[in-house]
Each structure stands twice: as C-alpha cells, then as structure tokens.
Amino acid sequence: MFINLIGDYGNGDPAFAEVMQRLSQKLPEAQIHCLSVPPFSTLATGFWIAQLGLNPGVPKRLIYHNCAPRQDNPEARTDNEGEGLTYVKLPNEVIIVGVLAGYTLSFIKQEALQINSVRVSRGGSQFRSRDVFPQAAAAIVSGDYSLLGEEITPSQIPDPPTDRIAWIDGYGNIKTTIPASNVDLPLSTKVVVRVGDAVSDAIYSDGSFRVPEGTLAFAPGSSGWQTKNGQKVTWMELFLRGGNAWERFGKPKVNQRVTYSGRS
Numbered sequence: 001m002f003i004n005l006i007g008d009y010g011n012g013d014p015a016f017a018e019v020m021q022r023l024s025q026k027l028p029e030a031q032i033h034c035l036s037v038p039p040f041s042t043l044a045t046g047f048w049i050a051q052l053g054l055n056p057g058v059p060k061r062l063i064y065h066n067c068a069p070r071q072d073n074p075e076a077r078t079d080n081e082g083e084g085l086t087y088v089k090l091p092n093e094v095i096i097v098g099v100l101a102g103y104t105l106s107f108i109k110q111e112a113l114q115i116n117s118v119r120v121s122r123g124g125s126q127f128r129s130r131d132v133f134p135q136a137a138a139a140i141v142s143g144d145y146s147l148l149g150e151e152i153t154p155s156q157i158p159d160p161p162t163d164r165i166a167w168i169d170g171y172g173n174i175k176t177t178i179p180a181s182n183v184d185l186p187l188s189t190k191v192v193v194r195v196g197d198a199v200s201d202a203i204y205s206d207g208s209f210r211v212p213e214g215t216l217a218f219a220p221g222s223s224g225w226q227t228k229n230g231q232k233v234t235w236m237e238l239f240l241r242g243g244n245a246w247e248r249f250g251k252p253k254v255n256q257r258v259t260y261s262g263r264s
Helices: 014-026 042-053 133-141
Strands: 002-007 031-036 061-066 085-089 095-099 114-118 148-151 165-168 174-179 190-195 198-204 216-226 232-240 258-263
Touching: 002 014, 002 042, 014 031, 014 061, 014 133, 042 061, 042 095, 042 165, 042 174, 042 216, 061 133, 085 133, 095 133, 174 258, 190 216
Parallel strands: 002 031, 002 061, 061 095, 198 216
Antiparallel strands: 085 095, 085 114, 114 148, 165 174, 174 232, 190 198, 190 258, 216 232
16 A cells, blocks of 8 residues: 655654554555645645646555645634545545545546545544544545545535646746646747736746746646546646746745736
8 A cells, every 4th residue: 555645744744753653553564655735735735636646656545635724614613623534536546535625625526436525523633634534544445435424526625726836846846726728828928927926027838948048937837637538637837947936936835826928
C-alpha cells in the first residue's frame, strides 16, 4: 500500500510523524509520503489530490488528506467537531479518504466513480486525523466498507475557482487554476497579468521555455491530468525564465486571485 498523506500541518511539523505513526500501526506494510500544504488551504489540498490521484502510479494507492478549517459552521464547536470524513473511489482504483471541506474534492468530483460520507465521529479530538480517522481509512483500504454512509453528489461539492493561485513550486513558478482550454489567444501575444495588487507584462506561450531569458511566460504548465472521458486537462502557469515569478509578483499566497488581459 502506497499512501500520499496531504496535510496543512507545516513542513517538518511533528504532526506528520504522529499521523504516519498511527497509519503505520493500522497498515504496517504501507509506504507513506507526506505533502504539506499552506494552513487551511483546501484549494491546494484539492489540487494535489487530483494531481496525484488522477495521474499514473502504483496500482494500490491511498490518498489520506486532512485540511479542516472548521469553517462549515461559525458557531462555537462542541467536542472539537469539524467537517465530516469522506471516501472517494477514482476510475484507476485510487482510494481517497479525508475531510470534505471547501475545495478538497472540487477537482475530482466529476471524475470519481463513488463519493460517500464515512460514519465516524466528527468530534472527539482536536487532532482527528491522528486520533479518529486512521482506523477508518485502514478498514476501508482493507476491504471493509461497513463504515460508508450516504452518497455525496458532485452538486454538493463546490466547483473549483478558475482564477486563483493553486501552488508555488520550489522554483517560484506560479501554478494557477486557470484552465489552458479557457485561454483563447494567439501565440506570443503580450498579456498583462495581475496577481493581487501586483501587475506584470508576460508573453502567452505554448511552452514555458519558448520565451527568452528574463521573460515572464504565461503558458500551460506541467500540472494536469486526463479525465475519465479521455480529455486532457492542463493548468496555466506563470514562469519567469531565469528568475522567480513568485518574487516578481511580491510573493503572493496560494488562493490569491490571478487575472490576465491581452494587449497589442
């Protein structure tokens, strides 16, 4: 069993070690790999669930995710109650178990063969991904589906926004949620891109390296997947060749709005 553990605990946070320890207790043969997303960023969580889940990998995979801002109810919480646990099965047999909050399932909702609630406590601990959820995830991947509850339809899950920062990679490239299929511009068109309050000229390209050194490219990036209907999904990226696009735009955060306009 290969497990991608996605959480908003923070890079190097011991919380990852604690959750890995509990998952390993229930699934001792599992190989667990961790991915840290920004605090409360259900958008980044959902983006990486889709990127990892819908692309090729080993046959038996679990994506175990936890990003639970507890924003579904602004009132005071009883017993640390938060958003509920869900189960998702993808066409490639990948299993996803984690909290349905914000955009966590937005990118895969149309691709899933099945989405169900999981009948476990929504409270009981401030650290539910360690204390409550691992045993449910282990039971499900071991073939015990007795905890599955009601079906969740795609209409109950919000659509992903199409104008946000989804991720900033280690090179400062800005991955967006702008679908490449939505961009209808001639190649090499000059565009003006705004990220938050920062503005920069860029060149629309069909590949990031098809621009000169020092030029900001607005191009289809390396992230994307194929839908169950065979359609290729690709996301636009901001790439400063020989530099750092994230720094050019003033070091924006994930979820910040991105807009663009062509100009002659």
